[in-house]
């Protein structure tokens with residue numbers, strides 16, 4: 001059977017999320033000479049996004065529009081199901097993101113298609129696929145041999161290198177018209193998260209703070225450091241409990257899972273519920289006044305010190321080197 005791989009694309013604030021390209025990297029590994037398509041549910045991809053996708057191996061983009069009041073999981077899932085039932089892909093790839101985690105189990109059940117989630121590595125030999133899966137909140141990796149021709153797979157953000165760009169080619173752009181049903185639970189209101197300008201999940205540099213921030217002044221220092229280094233602010237539970245930061249910035253078991261290139265943990269003890277959300281960061285720097293804090297077991301670089309002394313010094317140093 002010829003491979004036909006569908007990727008569920010994600011657009012945020014008009015930009016293609018890196019996870020969509022990471023799914024393309026996986027699709028290229030799986031497809032060999034098969035067809036790859038990207039499906040966008042919600043908005044029409046811009047010309048720039050179409051051009052970007054056409055530089056990789058995708059041959060087709062299918063999109064469908066959802067009005068703001070229709071952007072709820074119930075309508076989103078049914079719309080995707082309709083497109084997939086028409087396109088009949090052999091494999092479906094999507095990010096292990098908040099969207100992906102809401103869609104993948106639904107599609108798996110409705111299409112009676114097995115789901116492999118949180119994949120961080122892949123090897124294909126003949127017709128057998130060995131997929132590395134991150135399980136138990138990242139504490140273990142499980143390797144599974146897949147001999148099925150059809151499946152759904154969610155890809156952990158930042159686990160795969162982006163595919164190599166090729167010369168742009170012509171790509172088919174097709175709108176899917178879908179009869180949307182009236183939702184059982186209508187949308188009341190969408191509230192925008194004003195604080196986090198960049199999504200934490202896609203951030204390459206994260207400056208995170210915990211209870212050690214102590215007060216608004218500590219949180220302000222964290223924001224200043226983030227701005228000096230071009231990073232995004234995240235927090236551990238202690239900072240939320242202090243009342244200085246919004247829960248939408250929480251990283252960990254009940255918060256977001258992040259995998260940035262650099263993670264700077266300021267006044268965070270390193271409880272397991274926090275660690276599971278950030279331990280796949282490439283480089284971890286910890287600043288804590290307790291040399292025995294468990295966060296130092298995870299850190300590549302550590303500073304034992306008071307954040308009210310270390311952060312101002314770091315900000316001054318960074319700002320002066322930024323000016324040079």
Ligand SMILES: Cc1cc2nc3c(=O)[nH]c(=O)nc-3n(C[C@H](O)[C@H](O)[C@H](O)COP(=O)(O)OP(=O)(O)OC[C@H]3O[C@@H](n4cnc5c(N)ncnc54)[C@H](O)[C@@H]3O)c2cc1C
Nearest residue numbers: 210211212236237238252253254255267269273274289307
């Ligand atoms: C079911 C469950 C789910 C949870 N989910 C999450 C989650 O998703 N994310 C999460 O973060 N937590 C989560 N928690 C809470 C978690 O167990 C910890 O309580 C929490 O991570 C601790 O946050 P913290 O590091 O900010 O605070 P603390 O543990 O209080 O640590 C503060 C640290 O700051 C240091 N410090 C204090 N003052 C200074 C200073 N001036 N300079 C430098 N260092 C200083 C201290 O030495 C200490 O190490 C969860 C807990 C449960 C039970």
